[in-house]
Amino acid sequence: IIVRKANSVVYTGPLDAYIDGCYGPLGYRSLRFETKRWNGENQDVAAMTHTDRETPYTCVIEHEHLEFGDQPVSWMIWEYLEEWKPGAEPIYPIINDEKNQRTFAVYELAQKEEDVLLRGWLAEYKYYDMDKTIASALVLFQEKFG
DSSP: OOOOOSSOEEEOSOHHHHTTTTTOOOOEEEEEEEEEEEOSOOOSSSEEEOOSTTOSOSEEEEGGGTTTSOOSSEEEEEEEEEEOOTTSOOOEEOOOOHHHHHHHHHHHHHOOOTTEEEOSHHHHTOOOOHHHHHHHHHHHHHHHHO
């Protein structure tokens, strides 16, 4: 039994999970993190994204910049894309291949609840930059709640 205490619900999780996977799984990507104490040269920014094929990781986060100081030692986190398997945390929708787009279309049509607002990478099954993700949510809330 689901008891709702609000007129609307914003769902940001995987759409196939919301509808109990009844049309089969959608594909996702997951992440693996490596954290290391870092004595080397810093990268001058908190997060550096790498999009080239030669670099094995997608992002490096340096904590020194998040802690606003000039510490003698910093901590770095490297993010590596991983194949998603059931039970792992889905982070990104997989590349939009034909099979996943067909499956997503069925889930999208099956989602009929007007009071459930689907937003975000996993619920919309699309990867887009964070500024556009936030803009999408703001537009939705403006339209729905004025």
